[in-house]
Amino acid sequence: MLLGNRNIVLDSREVFFKKIKSFYSKKNQKLHQKKMIEELSVFLADYFFKQYSDFRVEYPKSIKRYSSLKLSDLDNPFTHDKIISFIREKFIRDYVSFCSLIFEMTENDFLEYEKSRVRFNNW
Amino acid sequence: MEMDFRLYDPAIGRFNGIDPVTHHSQGTSVAFDNNPIFWADPSGANSTAEWMEENGITDDDLITVYESSDNSEGNSNSESESNCPECETFEDYYNYYSSLFKSPVAQERAKKGLEDTGTGALKGVLSNFNIETTEVTDAEEFGFFAGIVLFALLEPGPGGEAKLAKKGFSFWSGRGSQKAALDAGYKVLGDTRAGQNLAKLTANMEYSIGSQAWKNWARLSQAYARKIPKGSSVNVFLTRGNNANPMSIWSRFERPILEQNNVKIIYNFID
Numbered sequence: 001m002l003l004g005n006r007n008i009v010l011d012s013r014e015v016f017f018k019k020i021k022s023f024y025s026k027k028n029q030k031l032h033q034k035k036m037i038e039e040l041s042v043f044l045a046d047y048f049f050k051q052y053s054d055f056r057v058e059y060p061k062s063i064k065r066y067s068s069l070k071l072s073d074l075d076n077p078f079t080h081d082k083i084i085s086f087i088r089e090k091f092i093r094d095y096v097s098f099c100s101l102i103f104e105m106t107e108n109d110f111l112e113y114e115k116s117r118v119r120f121n122n123w
Numbered sequence: 124m125e126m127d128f129r130l131y132d133p134a135i136g137r138f139n140g141i142d143p144v145t146h147h148s149q150g151t152s153v154a155f156d157n158n159p160i161f162w163a164d165p166s167g168a169n170s171t172a173e174w175m176e177e178n179g180i181t182d183d184d185l186i187t188v189y190e191s192s193d194n195s196e197g198n199s200n201s202e203s204e205s206n207c208p209e210c211e212t213f214e215d216y217y218n219y220y221s222s223l224f225k226s227p228v229a230q231e232r233a234k235k236g237l238e239d240t241g242t243g244a245l246k247g248v249l250s251n252f253n254i255e256t257t258e259v260t261d262a263e264e265f266g267f268f269a270g271i272v273l274f275a276l277l278e279p280g281p282g283g284e285a286k287l288a289k290k291g292f293s294f295w296s297g298r299g300s301q302k303a304a305l306d307a308g309y310k311v312l313g314d315t316r317a318g319q320n321l322a323k324l325t326a327n328m329e330y331s332i333g334s335q336a337w338k339n340w341a342r343l344s345q346a347y348a349r350k351i352p353k354g355s356s357v358n359v360f361l362t363r364g365n366n367a368n369p370m371s372i373w374s375r376f377e378r379p380i381l382e383q384n385n386v387k388i389i390y391n392f393i394d
Contacts, residue, residue, distance in 0.1 A: 051314070055316060058316075059316065073319075075323075076319050076322060076323055077322045077323060077326045078313040078314075078318070078319050078322045081313075085302070116330065119330050120330045121299075121301050121302070122297065122298040122299065
């Protein structure tokens with residue numbers, strides 16, 4: 001089983017990027033935020049590529065699971081933290097509307113969610 | 124460890140035999156009168172507070188530390204019996220525990236922490252550039268200098284990239300400390316698979332001291348602390364308030380395990 005897994009190759013950063021970009025482009029259709037989605041996708045593709053590479057070494061039995069990006073990993077609160085801090089730094093004015101669109105929340109819900117994450121990170 | 128009246132095993136944190144001096148209100152297996160933070164037992168016979176006299180500490184100096192450590196035991200779920208009954212939000216708890224520094228003992232501890240930070244942080248930073256540390260003459264001045272160097276290096280660059288080299292796992296506790304650890308290129312509990320799974324599980328749960336989410340994270344943090352190899356060194360990013368807070372996961376679970384495993388803790392205070 002393990003020997004068979006060795007032949008399973010990890011997708012390239014490019015494939016990660018394309019998957020993430022199409023995932024978020026469907027959620028956020030605003031034209032002026034297109035560039036931001038690209039920048040975010042580059043950042044996340046790099047982050048997940050490194051993480052998947054590490055996990056393939058750490059968990060050899062899960063090589064198949066960490067061979068191509070699972071979109072459910074994008075819904076992890078820890079990933080949300082990364083997205084929020086990235087968008088806040090780059091996109092100060094509209095970060096609430098941008099994040100609420102890609103997280104599929106209303107703006108008020110997003111602000112509440114952000115507060116809860118801040119509470120957790122300030123623990 | 125051999126004491127006058129019985130043997131003590133520091134690896135398991137227990138005495139090997141029963142207490143030769145029996146307190147009728149407690150069992151014979153009890154050590155330090157169930158309060159190892161306040162009582163000392165150098166002979167193995169009876170708990171004493173002689174260390175206070177030796178260090179010139181009076182009851183008035185200790186009152187805040189003693190009360191907080193005593194009340195914290197086993198009462199984490201009860202708000203009415205909390206150390207700070209008026210505290211409701213995290214902000215309240217943070218301000219409350221930060222105020223502990225007003226007592227002389229805590230001030231001494233903070234000062235010691237500053238010295239540790241200075242040497243630890245600067246050594247950590249300089250090791251990235253293969254520069255040897257020089258002789259330290261004034262610990263406080265050195266600590267201040269180290270703080271400046273650390274913050275200058277921790278500040279993210281134009282692309283949001285941390286300037287420190289990528290290292291292994293680190294611990295964090297307190298406001299902004301997780302971000303400081305991540306910006307410095309260290310991995311945190313949330314970077315592990317178990318951490319991410321738990322983050323998903325506790326996403327909609329309330330984060331407060333003693334809550335179910337707190338217990339789950341405390342449990343995972345213990346496993347994470349045990350994973351650090353014995354005798355190695357690890358970086359910790361934390362606020363002074365959370366370092367003194369006996370209810371923080373760092374103080375209550377992670378630090379004791381690391382100390383027990385002889386892990387060298389490099390303190391990086393971010394405030």
